[in-house]
Amino acid sequence: MKLFKSLAVLAGCVTAAEFTNCITCEFTSVADNESAAKTALKASPCGTPVSPDTFNGLKFTESGSDDDEKYCVAVFYMFEAKDIGNKVVYGVKRYVSDSAVSLSRVDVEGYEGVKGIASSQKQSVVGTTVDDAVVTLPYFVDREDNGVLYMGDGREDPITTGDVSTVNIQTFDSIRCLVCHDAQEFSTAPLQSSDITMPCWNPSGNVFATDDESARDPTKYCSSTNGLCMTKTWQYKTENTADVVTSHWVAIERGCAPDSETATLGTSAIALTPNRRALTANMFVRMHAATNTASKAKDNAKYPDSDVSTNTDHGFIDITTDVNNITDQTLVVSSYTATNPFDVRPITPQFMSSDGAGKPDLPPVTSATDELECISCSTPIGNTDSANDCVTAKTTGRVKCKTLACAAITSSYKLGEDATETYYFAKRGCAADPDDGVVDGEQESADDYVVPNGWTNIKQYNQRSTTTNGNTGRSSSISTAVVFDCYSCESSFSTTVSGANPADPIFDSVKEKDTSLCWQTFKPVADSSSSATGTSGSCTGKCFVSAYKYKESTGTTKLPATTFNWFIQRGCDTDMAVLNGETAAPALYGISQTNRVCDYSNGTLCNGLVEGYDTTLEISTQSSRLLQCYSCETAAGNTDPEDACYTVPSTTKAVECPDLSYTSCATTETAYTLNGQNYYGVKRACHKGDHDDSTEAVSGFKNVFSTTTHCTSGSCNKANGKTTDLVVAVESTSTGTTDEPDDSGAAAVFFSGLMTLTLVLLH
Ligand SMILES: *[C@@H]1O[C@H](CO)[C@@H](O)[C@H](O)[C@H]1NC(C)=O
Ligand SMILES: *[C@@H]1O[C@H](CO)[C@@H](O)[C@H](O)[C@H]1NC(C)=O
Ligand SMILES: *[C@@H]1O[C@H](CO)[C@@H](O)[C@H](O)[C@H]1NC(C)=O
Numbered sequence: 001m002k003l004f005k006s007l008a009v010l011a012g013c014v015t016a017a018e019f020t021n022c023i024t025c026e027f028t029s030v031a032d033n034e035s036a037a038k039t040a041l042k043a044s045p046c047g048t049p050v051s052p053d054t055f056n057g058l059k060f061t062e063s064g065s066d067d068d069e070k071y072c073v074a075v076f077y078m079f080e081a082k083d084i085g086n087k088v089v090y091g092v093k094r095y096v097s098d099s100a101v102s103l104s105r106v107d108v109e110g111y112e113g114v115k116g117i118a119s120s121q122k123q124s125v126v127g128t129t130v131d132d133a134v135v136t137l138p139y140f141v142d143r144e145d146n147g148v149l150y151m152g153d154g155r156e157d158p159i160t161t162g163d164v165s166t167v168n169i170q171t172f173d174s175i176r177c178l179v180c181h182d183a184q185e186f187s188t189a190p191l192q193s194s195d196i197t198m199p200c201w202n203p204s205g206n207v208f209a210t211d212d213e214s215a216r217d218p219t220k221y222c223s224s225t226n227g228l229c230m231t232k233t234w235q236y237k238t239e240n241t242a243d244v245v246t247s248h249w250v251a252i253e254r255g256c257a258p259d260s261e262t263a264t265l266g267t268s269a270i271a272l273t274p275n276r277r278a279l280t281a282n283m284f285v286r287m288h289a290a291t292n293t294a295s296k297a298k299d300n301a302k303y304p305d306s307d308v309s310t311n312t313d314h315g316f317i318d319i320t321t322d323v324n325n326i327t328d329q330t331l332v333v334s335s336y337t338a339t340n341p342f343d344v345r346p347i348t349p350q351f352m353s354s355d356g357a358g359k360p361d362l363p364p365v366t367s368a369t370d371e372l373e374c375i376s377c378s379t380p381i382g383n384t385d386s387a388n389d390c391v392t393a394k395t396t397g398r399v400k401c402k403t404l405a406c407a408a409i410t411s412s413y414k415l416g417e418d419a420t421e422t423y424y425f426a427k428r429g430c431a432a433d434p435d436d437g438v439v440d441g442e443q444e445s446a447d448d449y450v451v452p453n454g455w456t457n458i459k460q461y462n463q464r465s466t467t468t469n470g471n472t473g474r475s476s477s478i479s480t481a482v483v484f485d486c487y488s489c490e491s492s493f494s495t496t497v498s499g500a501n502p503a504d505p506i507f508d509s510v511k512e513k514d515t516s517l518c519w520q521t522f523k524p525v526a527d528s529s530s531s532a533t534g535t536s537g538s539c540t541g542k543c544f545v546s547a548y549k550y551k552e553s554t555g556t557t558k559l560p561a562t563t564f565n566w567f568i569q570r571g572c573d574t575d576m577a578v579l580n581g582e583t584a585a586p587a588l589y590g591i592s593q594t595n596r597v598c599d600y601s602n603g604t605l606c607n608g609l610v611e612g613y614d615t616t617l618e619i620s621t622q623s624s625r626l627l628q629c630y631s632c633e634t635a636a637g638n639t640d641p642e643d644a645c646y647t648v649p650s651t652t653k654a655v656e657c658p659d660l661s662y663t664s665c666a667t668t669e670t671a672y673t674l675n676g677q678n679y680y681g682v683k684r685a686c687h688k689g690d691h692d693d694s695t696e697a698v699s700g701f702k703n704v705f706s707t708t709t710h711c712t713s714g715s716c717n718k719a720n721g722k723t724t725d726l727v728v729a730v731e732s733t734s735t736g737t738t739d740e741p742d743d744s745g746a747a748a749v750f751f752s753g754l755m756t757l758t759l760v761l762l763h
Helices: 002-010 034-043 065-069 130-136 212-216 294-300 507-513 753-762
Strands: 025-031 071-081 087-097 104-107 115-122 170-172 176-178 180-186 221-223 228-239 245-256 284-289 315-318 330-333 372-375 398-401 406-415 423-430 441-443 460-465 479-483 489-498 542-553 561-573 581-584 592-598 621-623 662-674 677-688 694-697 705-711
Touching: 025 034, 034 071, 034 087, 176 228, 176 294, 212 221, 221 245, 372 406, 372 423, 398 423, 489 507, 507 561
Parallel strands: 071 170, 406 479, 542 621
Antiparallel strands: 025 087, 071 087, 071 115, 104 115, 176 221, 176 245, 180 245, 228 245, 228 284, 315 330, 372 398, 406 423, 406 460, 441 460, 489 561, 542 561, 542 592, 581 592, 662 677, 662 705, 694 705
16 A cells, blocks of 8 residues: 555656655664664664654654755665674664755765665655655665665665665674763853863864774773763852852763663753762763764764754654644654663764854753862871871861762781881872762772882772761771882794794794793792792883794795794883884884783783783794895996986886895985086995984085985885985185185195095995
8 A cells, every 4th residue: 555655656646745844863773683673674663654653753854845845865774783792783864955865875974984875755746644755755675575665774786676685784893982071160151062171072182092902992982782872961060158159060971871871852851960979960861873983983972062953852753633744743852761662862963063162062050069078188108107197087187079079098008028017098088080980999909199119919998978078988908018020031032944934933842042031931939949030129110021023034945944033021111111012123124023011000020921822822923024225326426317326227126135134225315516517426225223314514515415314115215316406515615605714624625526525425
């Protein structure tokens, strides 16, 4: 029946109606598998709006009769996300467009590389009733069904036959949301969203990295199991005992939407009291689609801004009187709940803009909250008095907290088994960041300001309180600290294996060469006759390990051989110069070094491994290749710009440098004009050591310089010497060019310009 109608309209058998409307809605969700996603798209009123009864849950916009020329557009997409167990993320977005969108494969907005299928229908042929409107809209038809319009889900170009697709569903590694929280203090309520500068409010700056390591860090980007990201915003103001407003705070939290979260839509807020503060406040909880990369997740999270024109209420239609009359429906604010899959699950970030020009998207705040009084004190450095009034919390020190949360950090420790003294640390005051996730109780490794330099294994006890002067907590146990020691050693050795393409030697076959026991570490033992790896003693920085392995061919064509080189260094880095990651191995062309650091919080001797693998596998063997450079020099006093070294012919080949210690190719150029004659000097060569570019004065002249440039890729020092705009050389001995006395003049007087050039090149 419906299909008949659709065909009839498409064929133009029904007169175009005056009444014009497009349904606009958007919807994203996650299904267990592809077939469940298709079923959901077919059942979703936004995916396949075939019956007015299913309109509950749809947002729509009303368009006037002047909009006859506009188009109703729908985009469908579907992809598998590996990090949520290959579940299928799917969605549909319907909007009104000024121009037609032909049935085509498109990039889905808000994702990176996710393809969808788009199509449109002119409004003037949409129909007069809800029934008419919906059946002619582009809607989702599974190709496996015997449908009429084959939209598909973005995995392939549109096709119009009913063949079952042989193309696999699109697959992406992840489905992510940015994770962050912030609170910012103002003297008065900020009026414009962009007045709020905390990074989480507008994450577009450099604070949130999107590199691979960050993208996998669940404290930076979460994996959204239900396909939605969540943004919570709230504000509050504080007043002092004289009822004078003392501060105004705006707070935000971003992350993945938990299944049980309720969302706010439109202007209503939810009474979700931020429970880490002595505060009763409302929050806005907004949802938008999680996306497939960290950088897109960061991009999608913009300024919460309630005045943006696209920020219309995402409610549902309540069918009140005439189910067949679109204008007769009322928009009702709805909430997202896990149990109703067709409730509001918008794709587009809600109430957000990239310029923040509107007013902040925050629930209103009316009354001010009293500042919270907290105990305030800290123990002196090296306190050993257990009766210290900060340790006992009996101090009379008080502070008024605008963050509305009190905090206490306490720790008791002895420095070593045999120590007689016990140290007592206590710090009480306002919780600077009540949302930082610190939980009450023992923290395995104390914060750095608690732990004396060079020690580890100290616990701290945390307490947060929203009660007046409630930060009285005290650590119950005494930690026995141990010296923070690092393995400190270096081992560098080689082994040569004959034959073509030999397998990497395993560690056991080379371990007798690891004489400093550095690849495989051995804990220091009381019995000094057993051998152990060297250690640094108390380390006041971080422990590090840097290592690489590479192989080079060392044999001949007849007797092929491969030399395997192993290098490792462990130690204490007091300058904090070593960072986790890969760096170029010093003085070895094309070889990279793996660096790992750990600190007191990882415990003593934490640099005993590079990674948690078997020694043989910890570092993979890199193949080496010698750098190739052009190597030549112009003859002394060369005046030929076509000289084969000055202008290298395309047929000339670069040559291999002698060994891997040559890490750059150098070009030293000296060109000038003297007495109307151009001189072209160049030297090209392999170079080892520092490779900063340099300029040197050429002696005998006041204004001639030789410039040395370096480059680090194969055959890179080929650029032709310059032949135009040569400097007109002024000899140091020339008369009448300078008034300054010139010490070198006396020597230079004996050389002609040509001879000077010769000397420079030989140098
Ligand atoms: C797809 O998931 C649904 C549950 O959502 C399940 O009932 C069905 O068996 C699954 N189909 C396949 C092919 O795994
Ligand atoms: C649809 O409803 C609106 C508002 O209730 C009414 O003004 C209009 O006349 C109705 N249109 C039709 C075709 O019934
Ligand atoms: C040190 O601790 C940090 C934080 O707990 C952890 O991420 C890191 O992997 C640890 N490093 C080592 C070498 O154990």
